[in-house]
Amino acid sequence: MTPHPHPHPARRAVLRTLAALPASALLLSEAPGLLGAAHAAAPPSGSATRYTIVPFPNSNDGTVNVYQSDDATDFRLLRSSAYTPPAGRIRDASVIRHTDGYYYVTYTTRTWQDTSTTIGFARSADRLNWTFLYDHPVPIARLSRAWAPEFFVDTDGSVNVVVSCSTTDNEWIFTPYLLRATNSALTAWTSPVALSGIGANHIDTFLVRIGPTYHAFTKNETTKYIEYGTATSLTGPYTLTRTGNWAGWGSYREGPALIQLDNGAWRIFFDGYGDGTYYYSDSRDTFATWSAPAALPAISGTARHFTVVKETVAGGPAVPRDVTRSLGSVNYPTRYWQQQSALLNLPVVSASSTTAEKQAATFTVTAGLADATACSFRDASGNYLRHYDFRARFDANNGTTTFARDATFIARAGTATGSLRFESYNYPGHYLRHYGYQLRVERADGTDLFRQDSSFTPVTAWA
Template sequence: MKTALHRVAVLVLAAVTCVAGLPVPHASASPAVRYTNPIAERRADPHIVKHTDGFYYFTATVPEYDRIVLRRATTIQGLASAPETVIWRKHSSGEMAAHIWAPEIHFINGKWYVYFAAGRSDDIWRIRMYVLESSSANPLTGPWTERGRITTPWDTFSLDASTFVNNGVSYLTWAQQEPGISTNSNLYIARMGANPWTITGTVTRLTVPALAWETRGFKVAEGPAVLQRNGRIFLTYSASATDANYCLGLLTASASADLLNPASWTKSQNPVFASNAATGQYGPGHNSFTVSEDGRSDVMVYHDRNYRDISGDPLNDPNRRTRVQKVYYKADGTPDFGIPVSDGPTPVRLKAYDSERFVRHWEYRAKLEANVSPLADSQFKVVTGLTGSGTVSLESTNFPGYYLRHRNNELWVERSDGSTLFRNDASFSQRAGLAASSAVSFESLNFPGRYIRHSNGLVNLQTVSDAQGRTDATFVLE
């Protein structure tokens, strides 16, 4: 197929550099941050928040559905090895005694709050939303007070409460089954009331799952998560059954609009994040958002599985894993989540030092373009060089096993044939940028003195002899 492998090149240590949605001046570009997926095995519905104390706090659903756990670390990657504390356990009977799902941790008015869903011992599917509160500076040490159930207009299946503030107003978003609508759950929004476990005023239905990709297995819209950027509110949600059909949808509203007016919201007609067989990631969903360590990039946190086929009920399969990857933005300011990347180091993009253009592959050939679509055509994993340590190779994100290699001084993306020639052609020495040490340049292993360089929209292997050449051979890692 025509687009089958038009995917080429570029690199780097991994993911996160520019202010979300805003270009970063090349002279002050910060190093890309590297994450390695998964962050946590057997942790679903992940929620990570960066607090003012310098710590990231991480909670998620455990496969036993019997407790709420919390970790903290000064980096996102550090959460992978951080000790885990149980801050609350299910009741032995009655309310909050079954199906402890989807905890979220928020810091509101000087206190910590955890929103979660739970069933009853006498009816595990009688799922409702509840809130815990702690005034401890360190939420891992507690103690925690049960503030009870969040009351909504209907006493029905409800879950996935989340909260955000826009223009000084606090809102609650959640998923619920509404009487008279034959779906498993729809999305709702309301203003918060006198405290973080009370809503007040109008309750607005935001969306009902009706499209084909929202109704596979079950008619589901759940797990709302809000991203506020570029004058807009982007609300992602999860749709369909929790197997490989699970995916993310998107609602968008202006930050200045009346968020309680359904007409303020526009629904994307296609999923914005879905299973990808090439990268081996299935059922990505129930996400949250946090920010990179330098505060300059948005990071999406989500769960998925690394296999498609599940025996029995997907809710009984314990192997959903917590993963992260950088959020990019299109020229119109809307988020581009790309594809769920393969396990291991997260990919980066190579941006030309002197423009907002990126190395990408098209018909196997490496080119330099702005506004690349699909995003993954311009994402590459920086891996240990095919010749061994001391060099790097640039592996295509959406075509794993294909690498950026030079052939007759042209840069192409091709599948490794295992030969010595291919390994040499696809291995580079990563150098400080020839035009700026804050950026990078890539020197050929088997042709020293020749660098990856763009010229007239194409990417080639060339020698560098002047200032323009040094600029053309310098890339910012994003």
């Protein structure tokens, strides 16, 4: 029996063990299973997932850009220089959407060389137009630097900020402190409380809560590795159980931020400032293993230190269900999906094609085998489209979890009106894409060509 060569070569190289954790500001009950929290799902038909980041550019820490993505991989610029504070700088921006409907950002107000004793706040109704609110003086005796404030929303709805602070005793030794908002307008905060157990010389601490447990990802400024620990109380004591290169992410990494993807997997983003690359890495098995870090396409080398807001919004693609359709290429409009010897290819199909050729280019769109809000494709013989060694092919459903996930795709908006892109359910950021008129599942590279090659329009079935 031929083994299932499932892991992508890049992921095959380094799937690392160990427990880590989940998402920015999203608080989820613990759920066992390979892909994480059970209630994570693809957006329903007519809705879309939207990820927003607000990083400062590598070339200018006086402003931030706004980027948007529907898959947490392919981020595209929404507005450059969207917010410039009236004074000071804006670094390490952390963003949430608050219960009042506004987006709030908190940030470091000075460049790294300067004394920095405040953290800044601004808000926006639309993510594009931002209004400065105020600079908040962090009340710590002999404070030298207050850096990298990170929002954390607890299960009781309280809004907190974790800020890395150093004192004049040693301006380069940072300790994480917690401030809690005392009003819904986020204009008043408690006195800072040190997170116990993490200890001095840690910066960029990012918190997530799962069930009763608080999880912390924090950069060790001595070793330059992102470390991991847990606690049963928000302020600790935390126990750092994973240190050094425990996840295979390498050193000179900072600014960790996590989010849960539509398939329940978790993604960590971090700034590889040592090599000028921005990375992401996924955990697909309840944080037992992490994929090899990959450069974030298009914005790696440009964006610096961000967190992520994930939302489900209206206006996403409407995906037909339990109907037969043919799927035409957006950039090769005479070519259509067609099964050829169990493989999915992209030949020319026309009115003069044979009945057999038209039938081979006709598929039934069904609810996703692994997620009913996603989709699967069945041919006339009852076999399902799935990826195998990243080649698109049709096989009989063997009833396994692996097959169900291989045969499930999350529909994203395509490049042309009415067109769709199909993201692999179990390989986030990978899409059905034609290359040499063959259909494969490949990682998005952030180019317009890739988006066009992976866009297909459902049309009236040929047969």
